[in-house]
Amino acid sequence: MKNLYLECGKIINTHGVAGAVKVENRCDTPKILASLKRIYFKNGEQYNEVKVLSGSVMGQFVLLKLEGVTDFDGAAALKNTLIYAAR
Secondary structure, three states, X not given: OOOOEEEEEEEEEEEOOOOEEEEEEOOOOHHHHHXXXXXXXXXXXXXXXEEEEEEEEEOOEEEEEEOOXXXXXXXXXXXXXXXXXXX
16 A cells, blocks of 8 residues: 655754744755645654644745644754655
């Protein structure tokens, strides 16, 4: 069976103190990743959906503001997390 999700980036750092994350892009262009309305985190064999509140391109990286991540500590906890998009 074909995988329903495609790896599209990796959270590499926080950005600011309001919970934004800096993402290493693994899509064709950073603009594609910044335009996603939802991403997924893999937990074992399960993929958990997270709503993207905003996305912007910063050079070769993407800044994302994710639902439920409201402060620096929440963003820092996601460092080194791979993110996925639905195919």
